Amino acid sequence: MKIVDIEVIELRVPGWTGETFDGSYDNCLVLVHTDEGLTGVAEVDSVPSVIRAIVDARRSHTHAMGLKEAIVGADPSDVEGLWERMYDLTSYYGRRGAVIHAISAVDIALWDLRGKVQNKSVGALLGTRQRDRVLAYGTVYPLGETTDEVRSNIDRGLKLGLKAIKIVADPFWRDDIDKTASLIRAARDHVGPDIRLMVDAATAWAKAEEGLPLMPIFKEHDFFWVEAPLPIDDLDGHARFQGFGVPIGGGDLGLTTHYEYEAAFERGKIDIAQPDVTMAGGITELRRIADLARRLGKRVVTHGYKSNITIAANLAFLSRHWMDEPCEYSTSQSPLRWHLTRESFPIGLDGRIAVPEAPGLGVSLDPETIAKYRVA
Structure with a gap:
């Protein structure tokens, strides 16, 4: 079996302007086609036109070429070897950022393809199953500015069956600590002690001094983690959030490869790596990040805000x-x-999602949706 093409499909909901921090209204599918008619499917949370350029780029020299030229003609079964080949042959202009996003998508598609060839789920390819149902957590935003709004907005998550809810920090939180404390208290009182609560700062705080006063509030109300407290490159600032008894997560806003996560662990002192599999290097690199985390006594909680492809x-x-x-x-x-x-x-009623066991990722694309939202 040989790879014969890498296809990039851009999707966009009509009227979407991109003026809010939400990447789910456009998408970039990456399909790896083979000479035996099997296709691996993936998506990537990045800028679709940039991903297309990286896939299709004409060779500049031996270490600056597009992903299509790098692996078309190769045996798709050597997934890890192809990851190294893509990384090496793009190293002059890649190694981090958008090039790793593109490699991530191709890698996920190759894992999907490997599962289809072997008639196994990607999960089965990754090792011994530890659980067949995984707890779901979802984001509620905005939380609201009154206790009534908090209860109403939290109910949106509870109605989905969520037993773990992540709320998103608003910029006004840093200006009115007392009001913020009352809203957080209302959220905890409404869900009770058995629902997990987390908070995503998501760039709401520009410097540590803006977020640190809120940490005792999150501790008091038993928050499971605080995510992305600061801009991603402020590793020293991240380290200042230690010592409050609430785990600190990071990486979802753009860290790629285990090299960047190593710095986030060691200098930034984060407790939880939150890699997006479609951005951080795909399934192959996600395993390396997890291996690193385990050696350092850290946790891994994957990020994902695209479609069921990422969830799978x-x-x-x-x-x-x-x-x-x-x-x-x-x-x-x-x-x-x-x-x-x-x-x-x-x-499910237990707040968990069943793990797909069909070959590959266990998902298939809906052609009508693709036709409706495809960008010409």
Whole structure:
């Protein structure tokens, strides 16, 4: 079997302007086609036109070429070897950032293809199953500015069946600590002690001094983690959030490869790596990040806010992960979130999602959705 093409498909919901921090209203599918008619499927949370350029780029020299030229004609079964080949042959202009995003998508598609060839799920390829259902967590934003709004907005997550809810920090939190404390208290009182609560700062704080006063509030109300407290490159600032008794997560806003996560662990002192499998290096690199985390006594909780393709990849990984960590379950209203695949992943009464066991990722693309939202 040989790879004969890498196809990039850009999707976008009409009217979407990109003026809010939500990547679920456009998408970039990457398909790896073979000479035997099998195709591996993936998506990437990046800029679709940039991914297309990286895949299709004409060779400049031996270490600066597009991914298509790098691997078309190769045997797709050597997934890890092809990752190294793509990394090496793009190293002059890559190694981090968008090139790793593109490599991530191709890598995920190759894992999907490997599973289809071997008639095994990606989870089965990754090792011994530790669990067949994974806890889902979803984001509620905005939380609201009154206790009534907090209860109403939290109910949106509870109605989905979520037993773990991540709220997003608003910029006004840093200016009115007392009001913020009352809103956080209202959220905890409304869900009770058995629902996990987390908070995503998501760039709301520009410097540590803006977020540190809130940490005792999160500790008091038993928050499971604080995510992305600062801009991603402020590793010294991240380290200042230690000592409050609430785990600090990071990486979802753009860290790629285990090299960057090593710095985040060691200098930034983060407790939880939150790699997006479609950005950080694909399934191959996600395993390396997990190996690094385990050696350092850290945790891994995958990020993902695209479609069921990303959820399927994360479920495959988390079902084999040594810790029972939750899977991010996008609550976006985008039709691309819910209708891009024929399969769905409903949340059960236990707040968990069943791990797909069909060959590959266990998802198939919906042609009508692709036709409706495809960018010419």
